[in-house]
Amino acid sequence: MKPVERAAVQFEKLPGVGIKTAKKLAYALLMFDKRDVDVFCDEIAAAKDALKLCRVCGNFSEGDVCEICAASVAYSADTAPKRDGSIVCVVEHPKDIAAIERGRYYKGVYYVLHGLISPTNLKLPKDLNIKGLLERENLTSIREIILATPPTLDGEATARYVTAELLAANITARITRLAYGMSVGGSFDYADDDTLSYAFKNRNTLE
Ligand SMILES: [Zn+2]
Structure with missing residues (x-):
């Protein structure tokens, strides 16, 4: 060659x-x-x-805990944390976090699955990083879990599986899914910032 x-x-x-x-x-x-x-x-x-992965959320991180997770902790009794640790947005890849962060409308934290369940690519639930979500320290104090996996067959199957696991774990949080509208079949790579912000604002409650 x-x-x-x-x-x-x-x-x-x-x-x-x-x-x-x-x-x-x-x-x-x-x-x-x-x-x-x-x-x-x-x-x-x-x-x-x-490159390391944040031990809390699985995002790319330079330290043990990423900047977003660190910002959800108050440094002292009289300062409020910059991010709301009681809202967790579940995504496929760290790059999805970058796409959502560009819009600046989301102030919660994230959880990265590092893949999707996919019968065609032989990806099973055990190949994903789901366990860390169910074993999250503040699981009982979470108010909302937003499933932001892409609007594809694999993305939908993954959202359904994670929902079932969360319900089986008896969490009290509201479980929501982004309202993708026009971008069905695509992924965050193709969704422009306005579509993504619309999907966030109009998210639906599952269950
Ligand atoms: Zn993190």
Whole structure:
């Protein structure tokens, strides 16, 4: 295999990158000075090494607990926490948190499943990070759990499964699901910020 093709194979692993774009990126990178290619590769490896998952919610985090979870704790008796720890939004990936945070309308905290239940991709409930949600420390004081998995078959199946598990755990929280409207079949990647904010404001109670 030619050197450019070898580099292109790596770029093609990225989401949304086809062989044409992969080759374009490979050519561009290989035009860099050798030193800049090293920086490029080293920085990505260093980012991967530094990446941890928040022990509370599973979001990407630099420390043991992510910034959002940390902001749901009051630092002293007379300061209110910046985030409401009694509302938990359940998402598929950390990137969904980034999409919701862009809108600045949500002030609760999150929980990341790291995947969806999928019969076609042979993903079972045990492959997801559901346990941490059911074993969450403040589970009994949670007022609302928002299921924000995507409006796809897998996303709906996952929302139904998590709801059943939460009900079986006798939680008292209201369980809600985003109202996706027009974006049915898509995911947060394709939903614009207005669609997502609409979906949040018009969320429905399940049960
Ligand atoms: Zn967290």
